[in-house]
Amino acid sequence: MAIDWDRTAASLTDFGFAELPGMLSAQECGDLIALYPRGDLFRSRIDMAQYRFGKGEYQYFRYPLPPLVEELRHRLYPGLSAVANTWADLLRNGERFPDTLDALLERCHQQGQTRPTPLMLRYGPGDFNCLHQDLYGPVAFPFQVVFFLSEPQSDYVGGEFLLVENPPRAQAMGRALRPNRGDALIITTRHRPATGKRGAYKVSVRHGVSPVTAGLRWTLGIIFHDAQ
Numbered sequence: 001m002a003i004d005w006d007r008t009a010a011s012l013t014d015f016g017f018a019e020l021p022g023m024l025s026a027q028e029c030g031d032l033i034a035l036y037p038r039g040d041l042f043r044s045r046i047d048m049a050q051y052r053f054g055k056g057e058y059q060y061f062r063y064p065l066p067p068l069v070e071e072l073r074h075r076l077y078p079g080l081s082a083v084a085n086t087w088a089d090l091l092r093n094g095e096r097f098p099d100t101l102d103a104l105l106e107r108c109h110q111q112g113q114t115r116p117t118p119l120m121l122r123y124g125p126g127d128f129n130c131l132h133q134d135l136y137g138p139v140a141f142p143f144q145v146v147f148f149l150s151e152p153q154s155d156y157v158g159g160e161f162l163l164v165e166n167p168p169r170a171q172a173m174g175r176a177l178r179p180n181r182g183d184a185l186i187i188t189t190r191h192r193p194a195t196g197k198r199g200a201y202k203v204s205v206r207h208g209v210s211p212v213t214a215g216l217r218w219t220l221g222i223i224f225h226d227a228q
Contacts, residue, residue, distance in 0.1 A: 009083045016192040016205045020184040029149040033218050056127035060119045069118050073222050077101040080143045090193045090200040108226040113137040117223035129209035136227030142189050149218040151181040156215030166204040
């Protein structure tokens with residue numbers, strides 16, 4: 001599916017997220033879910049309750065990534081790096097991101113960030129994810145992508161995707177999103193730019209998942225920077 005990067009960039013800047021409908025077929029969603037029991041594909045499993053991250057579990061892939069995961073990571077990066085550099089210009093922070101994912105990963109590895117971060121997340125009844133940001137070291141790309149592998153109201157109930165903005169010196173504002181199976185959601189990793197009287201400033205954004213009340217909810221998370 002072709003991505004309208006002008007529309008995507010505008011949505012990311014205005015709201016901190018952008019929806020990409022129909023990025024995966026039902027077959028591709030099922031194929032990704034079927035990877036989860038294969039321990040040889042993953043470097044670690046996290047019990048969210050153990051670390052007070054919420055309730056549920058997820059697993060980080062190991063290198064080499066499965067072909068579809070690798071393809072999605074490389075396919076999405078160039079368009080997002082252009083938006084990332086536009087944001088850097090708006091915020092005047094001097095941060096620049098390379099044009100290719102390989103160059104970003106080389107920058108990560110120079111900082112000791114060598115562990116892959118794409119992951120699969122599984123939520124059952126009562127499971128949820130606390131509000132958080134996915135930062136794994138000094139190199140942090142400002143976007144990540146969530147692929148929804150289950151159909152709401154059919155495969156699971158509840159489990160809305162949550163985004164909460166914390167503008168400086170203002171009350172927090174939240175959104176609850178429920179993409180369909182096969183849809184993708186681009187979100188900001190840390191913050192988005194907003195415009196004030198003195199120019200652009202940072203609005204912090206965190207994300208999470210509301211409690212699942214029935215069924216199983218599966219997602220694939222594509223994070224572009226590696227972890228320490």
